[in-house]
Amino acid sequence: xxxxxxxxxxxxxxxxxxxxFSSRRSGLxxxxxxxxxxxxxxxxxxxxxxxxxxxxxxVGLEFTHYNGMSGKFYxxxxxxxxxxxxxxxxxxxxxxxxVQGRWLGPGKPPADPGVPAPGDRLYRNDLxxxxxxxxxxxxxxxxxxxxxxxxxYGMGVTSGDFDNDGWVDLYVTNYGKNQLLRNKGDGxxxxxxxxxxxxxxxxxxxxxxxxxxxxxWLDLYVGNYVExxxxxxxxxxxxxxxxxxxxxxxxxxxxDRLYRNxxDGRFEDVSVAAGIGTEKAPALGVVVADYNRDGWxxxxxxxxxxxxxxxxxxxxxxxxxxxxxxxxxxxxxxxPEASMGVAAGDFDNDGDEDLFMTHLTGETNxxxxxxxxxxxxxxxxxxxxxxxxKAYTGFGAVWLDVDNDGWLDIFTAxxxxxxxxxxxxxxxPFPLHQTNQLFINRKADxxxxxxxxxxxxxxLSEVSRGVASGDVDNDGDMDILLSxxxxxxxxxxxxxxxxxxxxxxxxxxGSGRDALGAQVEVRRGKGVPLWGRVHTDGSYASAxxxxxxxxLGEDPDxxxxxxxxxxxxxxxxxxxxxxxxxxxREGSGRAVTNVAR
Numbered sequence: 001x002x003x004x005x006x007x008x009x010x011x012x013x014x015x016x017x018x019x020x021f022s023s024r025r026s027g028l029x030x031x032x033x034x035x036x037x038x039x040x041x042x043x044x045x046x047x048x049x050x051x052x053x054x055x056x057x058x059v060g061l062e063f064t065h066y067n068g069m070s071g072k073f074y075x076x077x078x079x080x081x082x083x084x085x086x087x088x089x090x091x092x093x094x095x096x097x098x099v100q101g102r103w104l105g106p107g108k109p110p111a112d113p114g115v116p117a118p119g120d121r122l123y124r125n126d127l128x129x130x131x132x133x134x135x136x137x138x139x140x141x142x143x144x145x146x147x148x149x150x151x152x153y154g155m156g157v158t159s160g161d162f163d164n165d166g167w168v169d170l171y172v173t174n175y176g177k178n179q180l181l182r183n184k185g186d187g188x189x190x191x192x193x194x195x196x197x198x199x200x201x202x203x204x205x206x207x208x209x210x211x212x213x214x215x216x217w218l219d220l221y222v223g224n225y226v227e228x229x230x231x232x233x234x235x236x237x238x239x240x241x242x243x244x245x246x247x248x249x250x251x252x253x254x255x256d257r258l259y260r261n262x263x264d265g266r267f268e269d270v271s272v273a274a275g276i277g278t279e280k281a282p283a284l285g286v287v288v289a290d291y292n293r294d295g296w297x298x299x300x301x302x303x304x305x306x307x308x309x310x311x312x313x314x315x316x317x318x319x320x321x322x323x324x325x326x327x328x329x330x331x332x333x334x335x336p337e338a339s340m341g342v343a344a345g346d347f348d349n350d351g352d353e354d355l356f357m358t359h360l361t362g363e364t365n366x367x368x369x370x371x372x373x374x375x376x377x378x379x380x381x382x383x384x385x386x387x388x389x390k391a392y393t394g395f396g397a398v399w400l401d402v403d404n405d406g407w408l409d410i411f412t413a414x415x416x417x418x419x420x421x422x423x424x425x426x427x428x429p430f431p432l433h434q435t436n437q438l439f440i441n442r443k444a445d446x447x448x449x450x451x452x453x454x455x456x457x458x459x460l461s462e463v464s465r466g467v468a469s470g471d472v473d474n475d476g477d478m479d480i481l482l483s484x485x486x487x488x489x490x491x492x493x494x495x496x497x498x499x500x501x502x503x504x505x506x507x508x509x510g511s512g513r514d515a516l517g518a519q520v521e522v523r524r525g526k527g528v529p530l531w532g533r534v535h536t537d538g539s540y541a542s543a544x545x546x547x548x549x550x551x552l553g554e555d556p557d558x559x560x561x562x563x564x565x566x567x568x569x570x571x572x573x574x575x576x577x578x579x580x581x582x583x584x585r586e587g588s589g590r591a592v593t594n595v596a597r
Contacts, residue, residue: 053492061481062141069486070104075248080484080485081541082542083098086159088146095125096125099466100118123142126139147189149191157173160514162209162217163265165512169189173205178193178198195266200224203228204224211297214567215263219261224256275311286299289535297566298310304340327368337363340540349530354368355368358395360417361393401497411469432463462484463484465483467539474581476498479493507586517535520563530550532550573589
């Protein structure tokens with residue numbers, strides 16, 4: 001989230017300040033500002049036709065993010081937080097967890113009835129499916145009943161069953177100490193952070209559960225950002241001497257942490273021994289996948305304004321950062337970018353994990369294409385993703401097959417960080433809003449921006465940050481939950497994907513939990529094979545649906561499913577129903593050997 005130049009930074013207007021933007025401009029300057037403001041799409045009625053409809057408030061997800069801005073220009077204020085879609089009560093539908101900020105200024109927050117109470121919120125999905133297939137979607141706020149007490153300045157969340165009891169747990173990242181919330185299986189959670197020894201004391205943003213040593217227990221990677229002490233805050237100024245946010249490069253970077261799960265409820269910090277602790281960088285996005293297809297999970301980290309990290313698993317408990325050799329450290333011009341969000345997925349259906357990243361206005365979002373051996377090429381421009389993204393600052397990003405044609409599409413959550421470049425309204429206390437974007441995969445023709453077809457929700461201009469994808473209403477297509485910095489959460493319900501045949505899978509490993517890291521290969525009659533991965537990580541500070549959903553497009557003739565389990569075995573299924581979700585358990589299929597991934 002690097003500011004591109006000091007000349008592009010300006011003044012933030014908040015309710016604490018009485019300065020007027022218009023009083024500082026005159027003549028032509030006022031006219032230019034007025035034209036920009038009046039032509040900007042502002043938040044409005046999200047109802048209307050299109051591929052997605054906004055349903056958050058209508059279904060009970062009444063959540064507004066609070067960034068705690070106090071006029072001090074703390075960097076935390078413009079970052080925003082993440083969201084999670086996960087099934088905490090094991091009833092087969094996705095519940096929602098939304099991360100909240102809190103007051104950052106000295107003393108008590110201003111008396112404002114519009115300021116929400118501090119603390120993250122948990123919403124239970126009470127989905128009802130009628131006999132005729134109709135659905136009634138409703139969420140209930142169960143935060144107090146769940147016992148969750150997450151009232152720190154929240155940044156992100158990831159999900160995974162760390163104790164192998166069959167119930168999904170949460171790890172919440174904060175400015176300061178993080179929290180591990182153990183799901184007790186009775187609708188409540190307990191804070192086991194200290195017992196598990198995973199609190200940390202840094203500014204953490206994104207995290208990921210994964211089994212790096214393949215011992216059957218989920219380990220934990222925590223991406224840490226920069227070193228900031230609010231009590232010793234030194235404000236920065238724009239060229240006009242106005243107070244402004246400092247760039248991340250004004251602060252010292254931090255080291256990420258890798259925690260090894262001991263299997264007894266406790267973790268061991270192995271950052272140094274594993275090699276992760278050898279480098280400092282401002283991490284914002286983390287996504288784990290087997291990038292070189294050797295059967296072991298690797299770690300890709302999106303670092304802000306510095307080269308990204310590609311930690312290849314050495315299969316002996318250690319990792320080596322080979323991002324420069326892999327072609328994923330910098331862009332095609334050899335420059336590091338303001339990496340915020342990152343997503344891994346097989347967009348070209350060739351059996352390997354490709355990478356998509358979001359960046360700052362003036363840069364472009366980046367598509368790194370994998371050659372199958374862990375070597376990547378920046379094809380952002382040729383794929384049609386460069387030009388359309390240059391005017392936007394992206395945070396959360398997800399791969400999802402919007403129309404279920406069997407090819408992964410892209411959604412990006414956008415919102416500015418530079419004040420002068422932002423749409424500046426004297427009455428707007430946080431003028432960073434932008435519209436989000438949707439890109440459809442046109443196969444050999446690359447990607448086409450189809451934001452206008454997405455629905456009127458895509459005309460909303462907000463400060464979007466965290467994004468999670470998942471089938472919220474269990475109807476066979478991917479929906480989107482997103483958070484807005486200093487704004488309302490949005491739930492985008494897909495209305496077109498399930499018009500095509502689909503295949504939904506939940507993969508359970510031998511321990512009885514979601515098999516994070518498992519890969520699924522769908523072999524069909526005529527169409528190309530489809531590949532999917534069980535994961536909850538990626539995007540920006542968020543956790544996605546661990547189920548794997550395949551759109552089958554015009555070739556629903558599924559001949560065989562091959563599941564490559566994280567521990568190394570491969571099994572085959574030949575009889576799986578379409579247009580419904582099926583659970584595949586390790587050991588219940590036909591085992592095959594000597595299968596190359």
